[in-house]
Amino acid sequence: MQTNLAAFIRDTSEGREADAILRKCVHCGFCTATCPTYQINFDELDGPRGRIYLIKEVLEGKRATATTRLHLDRCLTCRSCETTCPSGVQYGRLADIGRAVVERQVPRSATERATRYALSKGLRSKALFGAALLFGRAARGVLPTSLARKVPRAQPAGAWPPPRHERRVIVVLGCVQPTIAPSIDAAFARVVDRIGISAVGMSGSGCCGALPYHLNEQQEGLDLVRRNVDAWWPAIEQGAEAIVTTSSGCGVMVKDYGHLLADDPAYKAKAARVAELARDPVEVIGGEWKRIAARVAMDRGSQRIAFHPPCTLQHGMKLKGRVEEILRAIGHEVVPIADPHLCCGSAGTYSILQPELAEELKRRKLASMQAERPAVIVSANIGCQTHLATGTSRPVRHWIEMLDEKMLN
Ligand code: SF4
Ligand code: SF4
Structure with a gap:
């Protein structure tokens, strides 16, 4: 045009x-x-x-x-x-x-600004978010069912193997995921540890920047991007071979770091290197598939699964179909779902800021996912998982946990 x-x-x-x-x-x-x-x-x-x-x-x-x-x-x-x-x-x-x-x-009203500020700051603060979650879990019994369902259940992380291998990858720890579901990063660390790769989290890093960036606090988002680049850089210089994000919503952001800081002379080259090393777990596992497959117990706990491919995985990173291949390869049955290309309505803070549209999208997504009566709903992004879990009694899990459980120690 x-x-x-x-x-x-x-x-x-x-x-x-x-x-x-x-x-x-x-x-x-x-x-x-x-x-x-x-x-x-x-x-x-x-x-x-x-x-x-x-x-x-x-x-x-x-x-x-x-x-x-x-x-x-x-x-x-x-x-x-x-x-x-x-x-x-x-x-x-x-x-x-x-x-x-x-x-x-078009400036926003004071109420809208306050809501967005609270979301941006509150979700990124481990202390505030952690306290709110603890309170919600303690009060679950007296909350109305609709509200109680919004409080994610506690999930023990399990062991995170010590960094004993020469081959290393950095794990992006992010903001909300370690509080809601510490089991996801730990499962990834256990999977790659079994094949000789240590997964390490770096102190000083945190939110990938997507949360404030997509709330239109773009400069604050870019400051978080710079902070992460600084925190990861020493490990990159020491030979870390990838930067892995188990939440695809954050992963797509890290892959964009080079573009986001292209106009910053002090960070341009480092951010481009970070983006080059950024990987979704499915890329890491796919690259090491032969060695992983050799350690999978095919007869252990196979289940009927409906997989929801997050938009950030299929549209943002263009990794459509890869997780489903792995789930099938380790012995699970992956049922077909209608309209897998459509969003579940989570989309970062969208489910809070646009609740009516988000609820309708969730209702439609769960209807299509549950039509074939799966035992488990599986995804690749903590936002989608927590959003979908509020509308179903079926367990909602990350695919890397399913792989972790299938592997021999
Ligand atoms: S598909 Fe949409 S975005 Fe692409 S050219 Fe057509 S109208 Fe434009
Ligand atoms: S909601 Fe519609 S316009 Fe917005 S990114 Fe998705 S497909 Fe594109």
């Missing part, structure tokens, strides 16, 4: 990037059919093509309104539209750029 960006953004790096993305869009509308919010609201402006048009108008100088912001807020940034688009339009990057401009032009 033709563009004529306004002077305020035309000659900035964001302006040039947005212009290149907009020019690729040919308005075909193929993406609309696979957009979860369009499928619920049937409003062009709640689909990718309409949102692209809204962002284009704003970047061309038309003042944003509360309606512009509402339609962008309703977007999950699931990037299903990117997978569908035949022209390679990078909608996610365009949405980041457009949202930052709209946020400046």
Whole structure:
């Protein structure tokens, strides 16, 4: 499409990037059919093509309104539209750029700002989030069922093997996952320890930056990115061969570090190296598959599984189908589900900020996942897991835990 960006953004790096993305869009509308919010609201402006048009108008100088912001807020940034688009339009990057401009032009109410501030700070604070979780678990018995279901059950981590191997990978510890489900990173550490790779967490690191970045606190998000680069750098210099994130929502962010700090001369090269080393566990396991397969007890605890591929895994990192292959290869039955490309409604803080759309997406996702009566629901992202768990009595687990349980010590 033709563009004529306004002077305020035309000659900035964001302006040039947005212009290149907009020019690729040919308005075909193929993406609309696979957009979860369009499928619920049937409003062009709640689909990718309409949102692209809204962002284009704003970047061309038309003042944003509360309606512009509402339609962008309703977007999950699931990037299903990117997978569908035949022209390679990078909608996610365009949405980041457009949202930052709209946020400046249409300030939020004091209540909205307070809610977003509390989410950004509270979820990232291990002390605050940990205390809230402890309280919720203690009070579960007196909470209404709908609220009690939102409190994740405690999961013991199990042993994290000491760093005894020469081969090492860094594990991104993140913010909420170690508090809600410490068993996930520990399971990954046990799996790779068995084949001669030590997984180490680095002190000084924390939230990958996605939480504030996607709440439009983009500078704060980038500060967290720099902090992580600094924390991981000594281990990278000592030969760590990968930076692994067991939560795909954070993994897709770490893979983007090079791009995010491309304009920062002090961090550009280091951030690019971090992005180059960033891996989802499925890539690590896939690369070591022969040695892992040799240690799998095929006759141990096979189950009927419905796998939910997080959007960040299938659309963000383009790793569609890989986890399902591993689950089948270790002897589980993976049942087919309808519309696996659609978001479950979790999407970071989306389930809290857009509860009605998020609930409807969850209801639809669980209906499709439970149609074949699986014993377990499995995913690859803590956000999806906790969101789905609020709507089902079936256990909801991370796939790396299923692999850990199948391996011989
Ligand atoms: S990112 Fe997802 S919700 Fe947003 S426009 Fe694209 S498909 Fe729709
Ligand atoms: S599918 Fe791609 S080119 Fe077509 S309208 Fe959507 S973003 Fe534009």
